[in-house]
Amino acid sequence: MVVDHPYANLPPTAFWKSGVREARELTAGLYRPKVKIDASTRIMTAGSCFAQHISRALRRANLNLIETEYIRLPQLSEALLNRFGYGLYSARYGNIYTMRQLKQLIEEVGGDFYPKDIIWRASGRCYDALRPNVEPSGYTLPAHVTEMRAHHLRAVRKALAEVDILIFTLGLTEAWEHIPSGTVYPTAPGTIAGTYDPTIHRLRQFSAGEIAEDFLSVRNRIQSRRPDARFILTVSPVPLTATGTGEHVLLATHAAKAKLRTTAAELCETFDDVDYFPSYEIVTHPRLGPAAFEANMRSPTAEVIARVVRCFLGAHGLPLGQAAPPVLDDSDPADGICEEALLEAFVR
Amino acid sequence: MKVRLFIVGTSHAVAVRLAHERVMRRFPDLDVTYFAATAGLGFNLSVSADGVLSCPGASERDLARLKRINGASSVDLTPATHIWNIGSPFRFGVLQRLFRYYRVFGMGPTENHTVVSWAFTDEATDELVRMAVENLLEVYGPDQRLTVTPAPYPAAMSLKHGPCRDLPGVALGKLAYVDEIERSYESKIAASVESVPWRFLPQPAETRARAFLTKDEYLANMPATPLEAKDLRHMGADYGAILFEQYLTQIVGLKPVKKTAQA
Numbered sequence: 001m002v003v004d005h006p007y008a009n010l011p012p013t014a015f016w017k018s019g020v021r022e023a024r025e026l027t028a029g030l031y032r033p034k035v036k037i038d039a040s041t042r043i044m045t046a047g048s049c050f051a052q053h054i055s056r057a058l059r060r061a062n063l064n065l066i067e068t069e070y071i072r073l074p075q076l077s078e079a080l081l082n083r084f085g086y087g088l089y090s091a092r093y094g095n096i097y098t099m100r101q102l103k104q105l106i107e108e109v110g111g112d113f114y115p116k117d118i119i120w121r122a123s124g125r126c127y128d129a130l131r132p133n134v135e136p137s138g139y140t141l142p143a144h145v146t147e148m149r150a151h152h153l154r155a156v157r158k159a160l161a162e163v164d165i166l167i168f169t170l171g172l173t174e175a176w177e178h179i180p181s182g183t184v185y186p187t188a189p190g191t192i193a194g195t196y197d198p199t200i201h202r203l204r205q206f207s208a209g210e211i212a213e214d215f216l217s218v219r220n221r222i223q224s225r226r227p228d229a230r231f232i233l234t235v236s237p238v239p240l241t242a243t244g245t246g247e248h249v250l251l252a253t254h255a256a257k258a259k260l261r262t263t264a265a266e267l268c269e270t271f272d273d274v275d276y277f278p279s280y281e282i283v284t285h286p287r288l289g290p291a292a293f294e295a296n297m298r299s300p301t302a303e304v305i306a307r308v309v310r311c312f313l314g315a316h317g318l319p320l321g322q323a324a325p326p327v328l329d330d331s332d333p334a335d336g337i338c339e340e341a342l343l344e345a346f347v348r
Numbered sequence: 349m350k351v352r353l354f355i356v357g358t359s360h361a362v363a364v365r366l367a368h369e370r371v372m373r374r375f376p377d378l379d380v381t382y383f384a385a386t387a388g389l390g391f392n393l394s395v396s397a398d399g400v401l402s403c404p405g406a407s408e409r410d411l412a413r414l415k416r417i418n419g420a421s422s423v424d425l426t427p428a429t430h431i432w433n434i435g436s437p438f439r440f441g442v443l444q445r446l447f448r449y450y451r452v453f454g455m456g457p458t459e460n461h462t463v464v465s466w467a468f469t470d471e472a473t474d475e476l477v478r479m480a481v482e483n484l485l486e487v488y489g490p491d492q493r494l495t496v497t498p499a500p501y502p503a504a505m506s507l508k509h510g511p512c513r514d515l516p517g518v519a520l521g522k523l524a525y526v527d528e529i530e531r532s533y534e535s536k537i538a539a540s541v542e543s544v545p546w547r548f549l550p551q552p553a554e555t556r557a558r559a560f561l562t563k564d565e566y567l568a569n570m571p572a573t574p575l576e577a578k579d580l581r582h583m584g585a586d587y588g589a590i591l592f593e594q595y596l597t598q599i600v601g602l603k604p605v606k607k608t609a610q611a
Contacts, residue, residue, distance in 0.1 A: 069462070071450065073472075075442045080475050084468045137467045144454055151453075151463045342384055342417045345362040 020286060027282055027311040034268075035230045035275035037165060037316045042066050044090040044163040048097045048171020050236035050279065050300070052088050057309035058167075059087070060321030066090040066162050069155035085134030091155040094131040097172040099214040100184050100206060105130070106221050109157045116181035119145045120194030127193040129185050138193065160222060163229050169279070170260040171236040173211065174244060174252075177204045188244065203244040211263045219274075230273040233264040237283035239298050279308045351600055354381045354428040356401060360435030360499040363568065363588030370585065371592045374604040378596070383423040384435075385414055393487045399426035401487075428493055430600055432549075434591075435499045436484060438537055439476035446472055447520045447529060456524040470532060477536040485544060495547040495599050498537060500587060503564045504557035506580040520560060530559040547599055552590045555583070562587070 003009060012018035013029035023029075037043065044066045045055040058065050069091040071081055078087060085092040096102050107113035120129040125138030128145045131152075139145050175184040179200050190196035206214075215233075222229045235257060243252035261280060268276040283292050283300045290297065292304040300308075313320055355361055361384045364371075372378060383401060385393065389410055392403050402422030403414060414421040425431060451461040452469055488494055507521050520526060534550060541548040557563045568584035596602045 071462075071464070073442060073446060073449075075439065075476065075479075076472055077475060080471060084465075084471075135465055135467065139465070140454070148453060148463065148465070342359045342362060342386065345365045346382060346384060346417050 026285055026287055027307060030278050030281060031311055031315045033275060033277075033315050035165060035232055035273065037063065037318065039318075040064060042162050042164040044159050044166045045168075046089050046093065046096045046102060046166070047169025047234070048236040048238070049095050050171065050238050051095070051167070051169035051234075052082075053300075053305045053309065054167060054169065054234070054279070054312065055089055057313065057321070061313055061318050062321055063318065066159045068158040068162075069152065083136060085131065090159040092131070092134050092152055093156065094134045095171070095186055096168075097186055098175045098184060098206060099168075099170065099211045099218070100175060100204070101130075101186060102168065103214040103217050104184060105156060106160065106218055109153050109160065110221065114181075115178075115183040117178045117183060117200070118149070120189065120192075122193035125193075129187075129189070129194055130183075132187055132192040132194075161225060163222060163226055165230050165232060166218075166222065167232045167234070167277075169234045169236050170211070170264060171238070172240065173256040173259050174203055174205045176244070177202055205245060206259075208259045208263045208266075211259065212267060215263070215267060219271075223273075230275070231271075232275045232277050233267065234277045235260045235264060235280040237280045237292075237300060241298070277312055279312075282308050282311060349429070350377055350379055351602065352379045352381075352427050352429045353600070354383065354423065354425055354431045355434060356383045356423070356425075356431060357433050358384060358435030358437075358499065359386055359582060363500070363566075363583040363585065364434060364592050365588070366568070366585035367588030367592050370589050371596070374593070375596050375602055376605060378602070381423065381428075383418050385417070389413070395425060395488055395491070400424050425491075431488070431491065431494045432497065432595060432599075433484065433488070433494060434497045436480060436496065438480040438498045438533075440499065440501075442476055443473060443529075443533060444520050447523060452525065455528075469529075473529075473533055474536055477533070477540050481537075481540040481544070490544050490546075492545065494544075495549055495595065496541045497549045497591065497595070498551065499581075500551050500555065500566075500583045501560045501562050503567050503580040504561040505564045507561070521558075526559040549591075549595055549599055552594055555587055555590060 007014070011029070012023075019029065039062075042064050043058060045051055045058065055065070067087075067090055069086070071086045081087040085094050088094070093105060096105065104113055104115065108115060115130060118129045119142045120127045120132060122138065126140070126142050126145050127135065127138045128149055130149075135148070139148065175186070176188045177184045179202050184204060188196065189201050215231075219229075219231060237257075239253040240249055240256060243249050245252055247255070257280065264276045267274045283304050285292070288304060292300055294301055310320060355364060361382065365382055365384075368380065372380075385403070389403065389406070392406055392410075393401060394404060395401050400422050401424075403410060406414070406421075411421045446469060449461065450464045450469070451458040452466050453463045455466065484496065520529070523529070538548045538550070551562070555562055555566050562583060566583045566587035567580065568582045569579060593604065597604070
């Protein structure tokens with residue numbers, strides 16, 4: 001069969017007009033999973049703050065989310081648990097903004113990397129510099145940081161031993177590093193805790209090549225124990241809060257997202273076990289424009305997050321879940337006994 | 349002015365009801381009305397704009413239960429000079445589970461439990477107490493006539509015997525830092541209740557065996573019921589009398605008449 005030109009038989013999604021401007025459903029055809037998820041798939045989640053939304057959606061959809069560091073008390077609010085790093089990801093590692101941070105964590109779990117300068121102080125309290133947000137008021141003693149970290153690493157090891165699919169949200173390309181050891185941190189020293197010392201701390205800007213290399217190291221380590229493990233990468237649509245590069249934050253944001261997106265695309269094209277989910281493209285879709293973000297022009301709105309979640313679950317043929325209603329639990333399991341006592345005393 | 353006291357609450361109000369005659373002999377200038385519901389039903393209670401405590405939306409069956417217990421399915425609180433709520437559990441069951449399944453780091457052996465920080469358990473306790481107070485507030489509103497007394501803790505023997513032995517409270521009772529947990533829990537209840545502002549009357553000190561446990565002698569069904577059938581949570585008239593007297597002297601400001609040989 002002879003065709004006029006190579007675009008003649010392409011689907012409507014290949015064209016801006018039909019695929020974007022006039023598409024009936026904004027996310028139609030955006031995500032065709034090559035890595036499939038079903039109810040039995042054991043999923044590990046990690047990544048930058050946007051990953052929390054994906055994680056929460058998977059939990060509400062009753063998927064088989066790996067959780068090895070958790071609190072199972074439905075009477076406590078999600079907000080409280082999240083504030084202490086519970087119920088956000090598979091373990092209590094907090095936000096992992098860079099691929100280097102993830103690589104470092106997995107190497108630490110395997111005993112092949114020993115992070116340095118990880119006890120940061122603020123107002124007389126001690127913080128785990130590699131996850132300073134999970135214990136909002138820190139610990140009393142430095143030893144508490146290391147011992148709690150040892151518990152945490154056991155939980156991460158357990159999660160890695162179970163994983164079928166790792167969903168990782170790439171957030172940043174820059175991170176602060178402890179120069180002598182190469183330890184990278186999720187936050188800058190001196191912000192939440194710690195002290196910034198330019199002689200031992202520096203800003204690292206990771207190239208697309210370095211990010212890809214770090215990912216391949218992560219993939220190798222996970223697949224050495226779980227050969228069939230697969231990976232879904234996403235890019236956070238949330239702009240940078242700040243950049244340490246000296247660039248304008250808008251330029252730094254676009255440069256970072258471009259690098260992350262390029263890396264994800266190339267990895268996805270190269271490996272059958274690596275897939276890409278376009279949360280970045282959905283949130284920054286031209287038809288949504290500024291309406292996709294809250295007034296701070298940074299946080300995606302609840303509505304657009306719901307759209308991302310629907311696209312992800314829908315593509316896998318999975319139902320949307322709902323937030324569990326709060327459990328009151330002041331009722332007595334033995335109300336029968338109570339009623340008996342009441343009747344005996346009151347009915348005279 | 350005659351004190352018109354309305355005692356409302358759960359099945360734990362029974363202890364006070366059982367002590368009624370005994371207490372009235374020492375505080376004769378007192379008019380008491382009782383109205384109680386099981387804890388589960390208590391969630392649906394509310395006080396209307398004209399001051400009537402009832403259970404709107406309750407099923408016919410539940411209304412019948414209220415009538416059977418109280419002789420009516422509602423009570424008008426308007427004439428009350430004082431209202432005393434007895435027996436709210438203040439999420440004690442959840443607190444027990446928190447400390448049963450999770451061990452606080454740096455406060456003793458953690459065995460094979462998931463380890464949590466004291467800061468986390470402290471905020472969790474705070475949240476549980478706050479939710480319990482909010483539930484009471486939904487029922488009564490910020491009525492300054494109200495005093496709150498939580499349910500008594502289970503009898504000490506529940507650590508070893510009876511239907512309570514499988515409850516998480518057993519694990520709680522064995523923790524080395526149980527006193528600190530109790531102090532934190534009760535101070536949060538007091539602060540939260542008093543911030544409404546209502547008044548708070550805790551379980552009397554002399555009735556306590558140790559943290560989170562009541563002396564066995566105050567059980568409602570001692571010693572007649574066989575051990576395996578005992579209800580180890582509800583206290584009897586002796587407990588009720590002590591609590592009632594403390595309420596009348598400390599909260600209402602009454603003085604008992606001189607004790608007689610029979611009293």
